[in-house]
Amino acid sequence: MSDLTKTTGYKMAERLLTEFDYGKVTKLANGQILREYEVVAIDKEIEIAKGIKFPGWTYNGSIPGPSFRCTEGDLLRFHFINKGSHPHSIHFHGIHPPEMDGLTSIYPGQNFTYEFEAKPYGLQIYHCHVLPLARHIHKGLYGNFIIDPKKPREPALELNMVMNGFDLDLDGENEFYTVNGYAFAFMNHPIKIKKDQLVRIYLSNLTEFDLLNSFHLHANYFTYYPTGRNDNPSQFTDTIMQCQGERGIIEVRFSYKGIYMFHAHVSEFAELGWMGFFEVE
Numbered sequence: 580m581s582d583l584t585k586t587t588g589y590k591m592a593e594r595l596l597t598e599f600d601y602g603k604v605t606k607l608a609n610g611q612i613l614r615e616y617e618v619v620a621i622d623k624e625i626e627i628a629k630g631i632k633f634p635g636w637t638y639n640g641s642i643p644g645p646s647f648r649c650t651e652g653d654l655l656r657f658h659f660i661n662k663g664s665h666p667h668s669i670h671f672h673g674i675h676p677p678e679m680d681g682l683t684s685i686y687p688g689q690n691f692t693y694e695f696e697a698k699p700y701g702l703q704i705y706h707c708h709v710l711p712l713a714r715h716i717h718k719g720l721y722g723n724f725i726i727d728p729k730k731p732r733e734p735a736l737e738l739n740m741v742m743n744g745f746d747l748d749l750d751g752e753n754e755f756y757t758v759n760g761y762a763f764a765f766m767n768h769p770i771k772i773k774k775d776q777l778v779r780i781y782l783s784n785l786t787e788f789d790l791l792n793s794f795h796l797h798a799n800y801f802t803y804y805p806t807g808r809n810d811n812p813s814q815f816t817d818t819i820m821q822c823q824g825e826r827g828i829i830e831v832r833f834s835y836k837g838i839y840m841f842h843a844h845v846s847e848f849a850e851l852g853w854m855g856f857f858e859v860e
C-alpha cells in the first residue's frame with residue numbers, strides 16, 4: 580500500500596485537490612462578470628490505483644472533472660462539446676431556468692452552451708444526467724461547482740475533495756473508493772498544512788452504488804457547513820456523512836504539529852482506498 584512514486588493517477592488527484600477553473604473572465608456592458616468555460620466530454624482511461632486503469636467517461640480528461648468556480652451573480656456560459664462515444668449532458672445543481680438543467684442528451688459530435696446566472700452561493704455539484712444515470716455518473720462525469728458568496732470567505736488553504744468509487748467488474752459494487760480519483764493518494768503523500776492555518780475543504784459525495792459516504796478526521800474537530808451555506812445550521816464534529824449528491828464545506832485549524840489521519844468512517848471504503856493524512860508543520 581505504501582508507495583512514494585508519483586504516478587499519473589496520483590498527480591491527477593493532487594492537481595484536482597487545489598486547482599479551480601475560474602473560466603475565461605470578461606465584463607459585460609452592464610458591469611456583470613461573464614465567465615466562459617470549455618467542457619469536453621471525452622472517453623479516457625484513468626489510473627485509479629497504482630497500475631489499475633478504469634475506462635472512464637470524463638469532463639476535460641479527469642475524474643472528477645474540473646472544479647468550476649465563480650461568484651454569486653456572475654453570468655456563466657459552459658460551452659459543452661461531446662467528443663465521447665455516448666450521449667451526455669451537464670446537469671448543474673443550483674437555481675437556473677429548467678432548459679439549462681441538462682436533461683437533454685447531447686450526442687457525440689454535438690455541442691451545447693449552458694447559460695445561467697450563478698446562484699445561490701454555496702457548494703454545488705454537476706454531473707451528467709443521461710440514462711442509465713448511475714452508469715453515466717459512475718463512469719466519471721461529475722465534479723464540484725463552487726459559487727462564492729459576494730462577500731469573500733476568509734482566506735484559507737482551500738482543498739477540493741470529491742468522494743467517489745470505481746466498479747471495475749461492472750457488478751454494481753465498487754472495488755475502489757477514493758477522494759479525487761486515486762486510491763490512498765494522500766496516505767502515501769500527506770497534504771501539508773501549517774499549524775493554526777485555516778483549512779477549507781469543499782467536500783462532495785459522488786459515490787454510486789452505496790447510499791452514503793463519510794468523512795472522519797482524527798485528533799481534531801471541524802465546523803461543517805451543509806451545502807456550503809453559512810446560514811444553514813452548522814455542526815462542530817469530527818465525522819459527517821453525505822448521501823449521494825450531498826456536499827458541504829469543512830473548516831478546520833490544527834493546533835498541534837504532526838500527522839492526522841482522515842478517512843471514510845465506513846471501514847470498508849477506507850480499506851479500499853479512501854484514507855489519507857494531513858501533515859501539520
Ligand SMILES: [Cu+2]
Nearest residue numbers: 667707709715
Ligand atoms: Cu453521460
